[in-house]
Amino acid sequence: MMKMIFFSGNRLKIRIICIMLLVVCINNYTTAQALRRAEQQLRGMCLADTNAGKFPRSISKDGKVEYVRSGDWTSGFFPGSLWYMYAYTKDAFWLNEARRRTAALAGEQFNKTTHDLGFMLYCSYGNGLRLTGDSTYRRVLLHGAVSLLSRFNSKTGCIRSWDFGKWQFPVIIDNMMNLELLFWATKESGDSVFYKAAVSHATQTMKNHFRNDFSSYHVVDYDTTTGTPVKKQTFQGYADGSAWARGQAWGIYGFTVVYRETKDPAFLEQAIRCADFYLGNKTLPADKIPYWDFNDPAIPNTSKDASAAAVTASALFELSRYAGPQSTKYRNAAVQMLKSLSSAKYQAAVNTNEHFVLMHSTGNRPAGSEIDQPLNYADYYFIEALLREMEK
16 A cells, blocks of 8 residues: 555656646747747848848838838847847858848947947847957947947936937936946946946936836936936826836836946846836736836727837846846746737737737837837847746
8 A cells, every 4th residue: 555655646746747847848839939930020021121221120101111221229129139030040041141230230330429329239239249259349339339428428427318309418218228338348448437427327317217106207308507307208108297118118127237237236126116116007907018108098098019018028037137035026027928929919920010020019109100010129129038038
């Protein structure tokens, strides 16, 4: 009898182990399938237009691919996605396509008219350098960091975002995403001026961009004489006092990166609080894909933003590495977002959606632009999040 009980116990253990292995395989299969569909879509995109100087951004109102030139703030995301495909597959096709389309961005290293050089260059040349060690990529990135630094103002302690409009010195929450290029530049050059500017910008943003509930303003306008904020408002959100979903995502991601580079617990706490606002918001749907603005009174009869979910999912995977007791919560939320994004509801079937990977993003709803359309940065951060999930 004792032998039979022992044998039964072993069989039960074996069954449990088999079930656990099956669950792991199913999760890996889901991630692998999502990446495979993304790869097929991106391959179709590359073959649809071989002109390396044209960067697919979205689908226009006439249903055709909207291409932009290298000076557009989104130009680095498509080459960046190709680098991620190379990282995943090690296929020479992706290496060649990534190199060719990244090279078309070279002139932007000297562009001092935009704060988006991190998006444009670090997503493209940064990934290229990481994967190939090409020294020419390093030079481009260092020149780009110098160009970005030229927009830093010591009085405001920030990097200027825009050169248009009636603002004195506008700073948008999106700008947190460009600081990674400056942190990299200090490590590569040994010059702390880049690091100091990045920390100053992050500190001022932490101080002035957030409400008591840790939702973010989109735009803060600074007085260039006193260095203090004179106006806090929105440009792409529902209202000045509302929480624009992608802006909140930029904050989570940006402050997570700043903590990684500085190890200052204040920045980790800020990332956690931004994430908790996002995850705990009462208007966040069960699938964790937010509406374009958490405070749009038309919810649920308004557009969602898959791009905000993709950025947030990627950020939460990294945040989960640093968040101690809360790590499981953030990783589980990120996994849930990826499962939603990789479902048929959001990830396009192969050879549809003009070869973009994700559907249902919102670019600039107040301007009537890119509403319920694919966006190249949604695709980039979705692929990044899938690769981060696989890192475990």
